[in-house]
């Protein structure tokens with residue numbers, strides 16, 4: 001088979017929802033395999049139907065358990081689900097320990113569920129660079145929902161808000177004076193707040209605190225949507241029905257208010273911007289090894305040229 | 320068309336590590352998983368008491384190069400043949416390298432090797448030997464797969 005015939009067949013099999021093809025395709029977008037841009041172009045044109053849901057929150061707050069419970073609930077309603085679970089790569093070895101599947105074992109053998117663990121591979125902000133493309137792959141494969149579990153470490157992990165239609169932020173009871181979402185700087189990105197581990201002591205306190213805080217800070221939410229606070233026990237499934245209903249209500253509100261279009265435009269802009277930036281960085285790398293770079297550095301070193309002019313000269317197409 | 324702005328070197332080795340059977344702790348496999356991670360691999364850890372169907376399902380979705388199954392409870396002669404059967408049924412037995420860990424008699428090792436388990440590593444195998452074995456076996460498979468135009 002020729003290269004293009006193989007590519008066409010792979011894309012076709014992804015669109016039929018074949019697990020092996022989806023898996024291979026996600027690996028191809030992760031590694032930037034030769035020819036993958038053409039494949040993504042076709043899949044992108046076939047995507048745009050799935051409801052993309054992001055789940056973020058501190059490590060151990062129950063994200064993976066919640067994603068699994070959500071998946072079970074969605075399956076009962078006849079919806080198919082793709083899951084992307086991101087964990088950090090080690091900055092030292094480049095390797096990663098991807099453990100989210102431990103909590104997602106109930107779906108083996110269910111053709112309506114596809115779960116993929118992804119290493120962040122150096123990206124900051126809670127996702128990996130390939131997450132958006134992998135989302136498009138699952139979407140084009142016909143999944144009704146794509147659920148993204150973010151890394152969940154550190155502050156301001158807000159990229160998910162530019163990758164999902166509905167962002168769920170998890171907090172848990174009894175983790176200090178402040179609500180977790182506030183400490184992590186992610187209060188503002190929540191379309192839905194979940195207080196998970198509501199079986200634990202202090203859950204009511206956490207719920208009341210969060211509701212109080214939201215009343216103060218979110219007077220004019222876009223599209224008239226007021227982020228609800230939903231208690232859940234992900235481990236037992238309590239509250240998950242309410243959460244799914246709220247996700248669906250949020251999507252309907254996005255549609256009816258026109259906010260959906262605004263968000264999808266912002267998502268597209270974020271995506272194009274990040275690819276363009278990466279292309280510039282790549283191009284710069286190829287300059288860096290060139291003679292022009294060396295001679296510009298010489299000039300800057302001898303103070304015949306300032307660093308700004310040198311950088312500008314480097315990025316201008318050479319005469 | 321311009322290529323995607325991501326790394327063009329060969330992608331990191333992905334390994335699924337599972338613990339099958341009934342015995343109840345995973346300290347050993349976790350040590351192995353961390354050694355593989357520290358060697359630059361992406362390790363998908365799936366936890367305790369996994370069934371062959373769960374393992375193979377996960378291996379397919381994760382598009383791994385290798386599957387390592389650790390097992391102490393003596394069920395190796397049912398678990399490995401079933402995993403091989405499922406991988407073969409899906410047509411991926413030649414692309415995914417199957418590695419066993421644990422204690423078992425030599426004659427079982429021979430039988431399983433003949434069935435297609437790429438390596439069986441005893442319980443006391445040092446982590447760096449495990450790392451080297453995975454590297455070598457995966458490199459062989461990747462070469463064979465790319466020569467056959469499968470990847």
Ligand SMILES: Nc1nc2c(ncn2[C@@H]2O[C@H](COP(=O)(O)OP(=O)(O)O)[C@@H](O)[C@H]2O)c(=O)[nH]1
Nearest residue numbers: 059060061062063064065103196197233234235
């Ligand atoms: N008590 C209680 N424990 C939970 C609940 N949800 C998850 N857990 C436990 O919290 C731990 C971390 O869960 P996990 O889903 O891995 O969290 P993640 O790191 O945010 O993905 C596990 O031991 C879960 O069993 C819950 O609702 N109540």
Ligand SMILES: [Mg+2]
Nearest residue numbers: 063064099100
């Ligand atoms: Mg998790």
